[in-house]
Amino acid sequence: MLFRGLDIHGHWDWSVTHPVVCLSFGGKYNEPEEIGGDVIEQLEAVEHEHGSTSVRASNTGPRRLCNILWRLHQATGQRVVVLVDECDKPILDVLDHPERAHANRVYLPMTWFLWRTPS
Numbered sequence: 001m002l003f004r005g006l007d008i009h010g011h012w013d014w015s016v017t018h019p020v021v022c023l024s025f026g027g028k029y030n031e032p033e034e035i036g037g038d039v040i041e042q043l044e045a046v047e048h049e050h051g052s053t054s055v056r057a058s059n060t061g062p063r064r065l066c067n068i069l070w071r072l073h074q075a076t077g078q079r080v081v082v083l084v085d086e087c088d089k090p091i092l093d094v095l096d097h098p099e100r101a102h103a104n105r106v107y108l109p110m111t112w113f114l115w116r117t118p119s
Helices: 007-011 032-049 061-076 098-113
Strands: 020-024 081-085
Touching: 020 032, 020 061, 032 061, 032 098
Parallel strands: 020 081
Antiparallel strands: none
């Protein structure tokens, strides 16, 4: 079972299901635009998995993520769980190129913190 052996396991109501969006940054991001393209591809897969289509105005990763989260919340009435794997890798991969590391570091928070949790 998910989170078995971790402190959160005993603090979670396992009888309630939530929609889940999983994103992974296990790839290689040598150029700043690569991370944005990868996010778009992953979000397209999430949309396909949940049977939704992208909104035309959602042409950036952060906007698309916001739309997906909003639509999943509206469809289920539940908060959406976002699991992010290897979120520091796009920065660590290019530490020897400060401008690339900075660009990736700036992009990542835009993606994750643009969404405002519904009350």
